[in-house]
Amino acid sequence: MSDTCLVPITGIDSHAHVFSRELNLTAARRYTPGYDATLAQYLTHLHAHGLSHGVLVQPSFLGTDNSYLLTALRQAPERLRGVVVVEQDVSRVVLNDMARLGVVGVRLNLMGKALPDFRDAAWKDFFGHIAELDWHVELHRQLEDVPGLIRQLMPFGIKLVIDHFGRPDARLGIDQLGFPEMLELGLTGQIWMKVSGIYRLAGTPQQNLEFARTALPLLEQSFGLRRLVWGSDWPHTQHEGSIGFGTVVEQLQALECSTQLMRALLVDAPQALLGFAFGR
Template identity: 60%
Template structure:
């Protein structure tokens, strides 16, 4: 594929995955795909829906074997950025190599896992190296635990990205445990939120959409548009039969964003955070 480093930036999808069934799967996983989600298919979705750039996030079922993601970054230089999963003892040289390919963050996917003690000494080397590189740490966990995790990370001064609205339960409303405190984190200036995965909010479709509208309004008030971004979550793992890239776009459009908020969600926030030229 051609070098995409000079591709005009129209819109950025800040959260997607690529993978193949032939890859080695993590021994501890909640899910295994029964299909392939190759880079070519993803780039086709971007093109069809008017997106020029994207961010690839390491799927949990591949664990810390990031080779497929890194290969994708090399295939279209400049068009994509990456968020990887890492072992705590990863060498700095490995991280510097990843940075050169376009990696800008590390994901902690803690869904279905015991809550780690991020304040523990065993986490210090990795967290310090992330900070030295200027990368962010991405948290995927139910919203009730997000404030505890963020507080543990504060001594490191890291930029922190929260996945999928913080994974709240739409059926429990904005007053559910953790969500109000998630809103207060917006005043600290070191936390971003991906307003993605509306279909993962546990309720019925209309219930999820209504919650997402209210949550987005609250997040904008507390974070400012410059700390919020949208992602497709393609290929919508575990929801493949009901959701497509087009569905995710339709859900985004149904939020009824102002022109200013739309520009931030689709372009400005991710451009700055991920270092797109």
């Protein structure tokens, strides 16, 4: 997708959600929102924190009805990209239409679900389309299952993005099951990591922050500067009472990143992964 009116990139939020409580929610959901998270609210948050661009990710409770997200993309095409949730047998025509609106990836939110077997032949065409479109596949699952899923996905030659540090348990430290294996897989150069959702790491706020501080240099060494992206995870579903946009910005600052790493997280890595054009 090409931008007709380029906006200078000051910072990219690589993970946020928009929705309305009036939308039809999927029956198989773990969460029901009691409020609206509108595009106008989101863009206000970006502006308030010096960020210029954002990525809207389809929330799990909306299932495969991406219409609200796609409508949002139409309203600010120069500033937004999208990550959708689709059925395995989605047509290439539908995917092409989404690509023209600024969709750059699909999300596999496997939290609370039975693990799929990506070696099944039924996935071949789906991932073939994703590879041809140069989209990425975003993987959301507890850490212990992440390495095995990645190993199944890598032969498809697609870009892989891991959500929220891989959803580790901060109380268990960096040697917990799955974390060393994930770091090893990061060396392949095919995988990106979202430095996001620190408050979702199962510990106390201090434990979560300490884990993130310890893990980040290891992730930088493994994945490299060009494959780490930051996301706000706004509006922080299930944590709205204690977390706001300002909170996650403060958490990012508390990681005490070098200038080089901060630039990579907010500009260089997401710009390359998500296809944003630099404004002038």
